[in-house]
Amino acid sequence: MSLSPNLRIDFPALDQHVGGKPLVYLDNGATTQKPRSVIDALARFYERDNSNVHRGLHALSMRATDGYEAARARASKFINAADPAEIIFTRGTTESVNLVAQSWGNAHLKPGDVILTTEMEHHSNLVPWQQLALRTGATLKYVPVTGPDAEHGLDLDALDKLLTPQVKLFAFTHLSNTLGILNDAALLCAKARAVGALTLIDAAQSIGHEPIDVQALGCDFMAFSGHKMAGPTGIGVLYGKRALLNAMPPYETGGGMVVSVTYEGATWKPSPERFEAGTPNVADAIGLHAAFDYLDALGRPAISAHDHALAMKACAALSELPGIRILGPKPGQPRGGLVSFAFAEAHAHDVVTFADQDGIALRGGHHCNQPLMRKLGLSSTTRASFYVYNTEEEIEILVKSMRRILKFFAGT
Amino acid sequence: MSDLTDLYQSVILDHNKRPRNRGKPPTANRVATGDNPSCGDNCTVFLHLDAAHRIDAIGFEGSGCAISQAATSLMTTQVKGKTAAEAEALFNEFKEIVTTGNAPEEISDLAAFAGVHAFPARIKCATLGWHATLEALKQPPSA
Ligand SMILES: Cc1ncc(COP(=O)(O)O)c(C=O)c1O
Numbered sequence: 001m002s003l004s005p006n007l008r009i010d011f012p013a014l015d016q017h018v019g020g021k022p023l024v025y026l027d028n029g030a031t032t033q034k035p036r037s038v039i040d041a042l043a044r045f046y047e048r049d050n051s052n053v054h055r056g057l058h059a060l061s062m063r064a065t066d067g068y069e070a071a072r073a074r075a076s077k078f079i080n081a082a083d084p085a086e087i088i089f090t091r092g093t094t095e096s097v098n099l100v101a102q103s104w105g106n107a108h109l110k111p112g113d114v115i116l117t118t119e120m121e122h123h124s125n126l127v128p129w130q131q132l133a134l135r136t137g138a139t140l141k142y143v144p145v146t147g148p149d150a151e152h153g154l155d156l157d158a159l160d161k162l163l164t165p166q167v168k169l170f171a172f173t174h175l176s177n178t179l180g181i182l183n184d185a186a187l188l189c190a191k192a193r194a195v196g197a198l199t200l201i202d203a204a205q206s207i208g209h210e211p212i213d214v215q216a217l218g219c220d221f222m223a224f225s226g227h228k229m230a231g232p233t234g235i236g237v238l239y240g241k242r243a244l245l246n247a248m249p250p251y252e253t254g255g256g257m258v259v260s261v262t263y264e265g266a267t268w269k270p271s272p273e274r275f276e277a278g279t280p281n282v283a284d285a286i287g288l289h290a291a292f293d294y295l296d297a298l299g300r301p302a303i304s305a306h307d308h309a310l311a312m313k314a315c316a317a318l319s320e321l322p323g324i325r326i327l328g329p330k331p332g333q334p335r336g337g338l339v340s341f342a343f344a345e346a347h348a349h350d351v352v353t354f355a356d357q358d359g360i361a362l363r364g365g366h367h368c369n370q371p372l373m374r375k376l377g378l379s380s381t382t383r384a385s386f387y388v389y390n391t392e393e394e395i396e397i398l399v400k401s402m403r404r405i406l407k408f409f410a411g412t
Numbered sequence: 413m414s415d416l417t418d419l420y421q422s423v424i425l426d427h428n429k430r431p432r433n434r435g436k437p438p439t440a441n442r443v444a445t446g447d448n449p450s451c452g453d454n455c456t457v458f459l460h461l462d463a464a465h466r467i468d469a470i471g472f473e474g475s476g477c478a479i480s481q482a483a484t485s486l487m488t489t490q491v492k493g494k495t496a497a498e499a500e501a502l503f504n505e506f507k508e509i510v511t512t513g514n515a516p517e518e519i520s521d522l523a524a525f526a527g528v529h530a531f532p533a534r535i536k537c538a539t540l541g542w543h544a545t546l547e548a549l550k551q552p553p554s555a
Contacts, residue, residue, distance in 0.1 A: 347475075347476065349477030349478075349534070350478045365452060366451065379453055408420070
């Protein structure tokens with residue numbers, strides 16, 4: 001049940017040199033590379049089936065419509081939704097969260113209500129709730145993270161105290177893009193449900209790495225992006241329970257989402273069309289379909305085991321470096337497929353620039369987690385994030401590069 | 413590797429390790445903060461103008477990469493004694509250096525930043541402190 005190293009040849013972008021060195025792509029938390037099958041699906045659509053959906057009666061339009069709806073059904077199967085109508089195609093995680101904040105949030109929240117989120121959220125699952133609170137007079141509260149390096153994750157005792165009947169929604173990340181902490185999403189959903197709160201899971205970092213079953217997790221909404229799971233950019237999913245979606249007002253209005261329009265008003269189709277005004281991103285939905293197929297052919301338990309093992313190995317090897325501070329789980333503790341760290345002697349920007357000269361793609365910065373960084377007393381970290389094609393040799397290259405950087409800055 | 417030693421000149425490494433004019437000078441009465449939203453770095457510059465409208469005290473705080481720390485440190489040493497117009501003119505020369513890599517002979521230490529031009533993503537690191545200074549020069553003095 002482990003991944004074959006041969007799968008690297010499925011990813012054309014990996015086959016290149018950067019600065020004269022073979023590319024070591026460790027910025028998968030930002031976006032993953034795409035397999036040939038996804039690139040081919042995109043090309044095939046534009047070469048053969050390109051047409052608008054849900055309107056034409058001609059052959060190409062029917063093919064495009066079938067392809068788009070097949071992608072929806074495939075997405076539904078990928079996360080084990082109860083029905084394809086629970087899958088809304090969006091631009092990605094950010095738009096999915098905003099859709100819920102605008103549509104559900106504006107309609108349901110009032111002063112006195114509480115929106116609960118956590119201190120480890122990406123700006124995408126934080127700023128929309130801040131803005132919603134400002135619009136509606138609801139209060140936004142945060143479940144704290146604990147430990148000097150946030151290694152203890154969410155404070156569950158604090159969560160129990162924060163979960164009052166005033167909480168209308170609990171929005172949290174499945175896998176933290178900065179800490180590498182994998183939250184127990186089923187437990188968090190169950191706790192929220194016990195006080196009658198809805199739940200939204202930000203699955204941006206977990207969708208391509210972990211087996212996910214929305215019915216087993218028990219969430220009401222889930223948001224994810226195609227580009228972080230071997231799929232194209234510009235396409236993502238909002239999952240929502242059908243009854244909830246059909247009780248929500250539209251997010252955007254226009255063509256494709258209406259039943260009938262008069263000069264005086266309009267009526268809306270049910271989900272998913274209600275939330276997909278205008279010509280949708282047909283090609284990228286079809287590309288995403290190929291990504292779902294690709295990941296399931298590898299097997300998600302195998303992907304998860306691979307990515308966790310690499311991250312744990314990287315964490316252990318990096319922890320030997322002088323003056324390093326690793327966020328999230330300590331060496332030896334389980335972690336999701338990424339590790340972020342900071343050096344006393346070298347700033348993340350300088351580290352990333354150096355690593356780039358060694359052909360290594362890393363991310364340096366605040367990772368769209370500014371409040372968390374501030375809480376931890378950091379302005380930035382360097383992050384290595386792993387995917388199906390990364391290898392143990394690449395971790396050795398990474399650690400060697402980091403040693404060179406430290407030597408350079410310590411020697412000055 | 414040669415690219416990197418072009419970028420991290422010894423002047424830069426020295427200013428990064430031993431920044432000049434760190435902290436708020438006691439007489440400072442103008443302040444501005446520059447942010448680099450893409451990385452979270454920030455830089456706050458404090459300064460004071462004398463009766464002839466020349467900078468007679470300047471200092472900075474904030475966190476950043478070697479390029480931004482060194483550029484800000486070096487900048488504080490270069491703008492002391494200058495008017496707002498002179499500081500701005502110097503910044504324009506500095507901007508020219510970091511964007512084109514061409515440094516006029518007489519420009520001294522600032523020429524160490526010529527290597528930045530080969531790393532376009534780092535130009536905003538080099539100019540962060542300068543922007544904060546020009547902003548601080550526009551602020552009304554606090555009492
Ligand atoms: C945890 C998390 N949430 C949300 C997002 C936003 O995803 P997107 O930019 O694809 O909308 C990201 C992307 O970095 C993420 O890591």
